[in-house]
Amino acid sequence: MCLGIPGRVVETFSTHDVRMGKVSFEGVSKRVCLEHVPEAVVGDYVLVHVGFALAKIDEKEAKQVFAFLDDMKLLDELDERGSLEP
Amino acid sequence: MKYLDEYRDPEAAKQLLAAIARTVTRPWTIMEVCGGQTHTIVRHGVDRLLPPAVELVHGPGCPVCVTSLEMIDRAHAIAVRPEVIFTSFGDMLRVPGSSGDLLQLKSEGADVRIVYSPLDAVELAAANPDRQIVFFAIGFETTAPANAMAVWTAKKRGLSNFSVLVSHVLVAPSMTGILQAPSNRVQGFLGPGHVCTVMGHTEYEPIAARYHVPIVVTGFEPVDMLEGILLTVRQLEEGRAEVENAYRRVVNRHGNMAAKRLLEEVFEVCDRKWRGIGTIPKSGFKLRYDYRQFDAQHRFDVGRIETRESDDCISGQILKGLKKPTDCRAFGGRCTPLSPLGATMVSSEGACAAYYAYGRHLEPIPLRLSKADRSALDAKEAT
Numbered sequence: 001m002c003l004g005i006p007g008r009v010v011e012t013f014s015t016h017d018v019r020m021g022k023v024s025f026e027g028v029s030k031r032v033c034l035e036h037v038p039e040a041v042v043g044d045y046v047l048v049h050v051g052f053a054l055a056k057i058d059e060k061e062a063k064q065v066f067a068f069l070d071d072m073k074l075l076d077e078l079d080e081r082g083s084l085e086p
Numbered sequence: 087m088k089y090l091d092e093y094r095d096p097e098a099a100k101q102l103l104a105a106i107a108r109t110v111t112r113p114w115t116i117m118e119v120c121g122g123q124t125h126t127i128v129r130h131g132v133d134r135l136l137p138p139a140v141e142l143v144h145g146p147g148c149p150v151c152v153t154s155l156e157m158i159d160r161a162h163a164i165a166v167r168p169e170v171i172f173t174s175f176g177d178m179l180r181v182p183g184s185s186g187d188l189l190q191l192k193s194e195g196a197d198v199r200i201v202y203s204p205l206d207a208v209e210l211a212a213a214n215p216d217r218q219i220v221f222f223a224i225g226f227e228t229t230a231p232a233n234a235m236a237v238w239t240a241k242k243r244g245l246s247n248f249s250v251l252v253s254h255v256l257v258a259p260s261m262t263g264i265l266q267a268p269s270n271r272v273q274g275f276l277g278p279g280h281v282c283t284v285m286g287h288t289e290y291e292p293i294a295a296r297y298h299v300p301i302v303v304t305g306f307e308p309v310d311m312l313e314g315i316l317l318t319v320r321q322l323e324e325g326r327a328e329v330e331n332a333y334r335r336v337v338n339r340h341g342n343m344a345a346k347r348l349l350e351e352v353f354e355v356c357d358r359k360w361r362g363i364g365t366i367p368k369s370g371f372k373l374r375y376d377y378r379q380f381d382a383q384h385r386f387d388v389g390r391i392e393t394r395e396s397d398d399c400i401s402g403q404i405l406k407g408l409k410k411p412t413d414c415r416a417f418g419g420r421c422t423p424l425s426p427l428g429a430t431m432v433s434s435e436g437a438c439a440a441y442y443a444y445g446r447h448l449e450p451i452p453l454r455l456s457k458a459d460r461s462a463l464d465a466k467e468a469t
Contacts, residue, residue, distance in 0.1 A: 002228040051203025052232035
């Protein structure tokens with residue numbers, strides 16, 4: 001549950017005064033709240049938990065962690081977006 | 087060594103295992119708190135690569151598992167209301183309440199939807215002003231900032247049709263609860279890496295000092311876990327009891343200050359009932375008074391909820407590190423992930439579900455050794 005998935009910030013914007021971003025997880029792109037990692041800019045890697053960036057991490061670490069999670073088959077939540085429909 | 091060749095860095099793992107074997111001189115019991123770490127340990131057989139003197143026991147750190155049956159029944163009672171769109175992380179959908187689970191309610195016509203993030207539930211509220219959007223806000227401190235942000239944003243945007251059913255749990259008070267029990271066996275902890283990413287690790291320092299237990303903040307990969315175990319064993323052997331950080335590449339001592347400020351703004355600490363364990367004082371978050379209009383428990387009166395747990399289930403003792411899944415008569419027979427009897431089988435991060443997923447219910451029952459037998463055996467192995 002306390003899974004942190006690393007992704008790369010590809011865009012930043014503001015919605016209702018909250019700093020948001022588009023973060024790419026090896027091709028799957030998600031809207032992520034960047035409010036609490038103000039130092040993260042486009043091109044940086046962040047550790048994301050349920051759509052919320054918790055920390056900035058370096059690229060090497062990000063790639064290794066992503067490969068590990070993929071191997072553990074723990075990336076299912078990235079697909080849980082089509083289910084917003086009833 | 088059947089698992090070691092699957093490690094990302096088998097050489098590092100081998101060296102850490104050798105260092106642990108060199109360091110340990112007597113039996114130690116270490117608890118990993120986080121359910122994600124339990125999953126890694128069982129999947130990669132970390133516990134079986136360690137010298138027999140080092141025993142890993144599995145802690146209460148799976149929020150899906152420890153969400154109380156009352157709260158799940160309450161969620162179900164809210165979810166079936168016609169005006170409600172009930173949103174939740176996918177993990178909660180198959181957790182059985184007193185009768186059925188959310189997925190079953192959905193198949194019977196309730197509007198239940200999986201969201202990736204609580205912020206998606208807020209957007210759903212903005213898009214459906216004529217419906218009530220309820221989000222099931224479970225989780226440890228890792229998840230709390232996201233859930234707090236959802237409530238904070240909804241308030242700011244004046245979304246009066248959004249609410250959260252809060253069942254947040256906190257790690258540090260659960261560790262204190264385990265240590266205070268007279269039957270406690272835990273001598274050292276692997277601290278939860280991502281909880282500490284948010285909270286830092288200062289709150290563990292008084293626990294380490296007061297109960298004289300080492301607490302080592304640890305990451306999630308097998309090599310991370312071996313490193314955390316080595317540092318814990320080193321402290322135990324040297325008689326030290328400190329908080330150490332073996333996950334420095336992500337965690338700093340004070341955590342994410344901005345996220346902590348948001349938690350302080352939206353939540354306050356409360357007593358919380360844990361499935362399998364019971365009520366632990368000051369072990370949860372609830373919404374502050376200023377945010378009570380977003381509290382689903384406040385908004386929807388579902389009456390009194392009566393629940394009953396299985397008499398056979400020993401999940402309470404497993405969550406406290408007193409028993410292993412294989413000690414349970416029902417494990418793998420009457421209790422499986424498809425029809426779980428209790429907390430530790432309801433989510434893949436629960437110790438019982440992890441043992442089941444990796445086939446440990448199919449193995450012969452291990453020989454139970456007394457402490458004296460075990461020490462004798464260890465001494466024999468060492469020669």
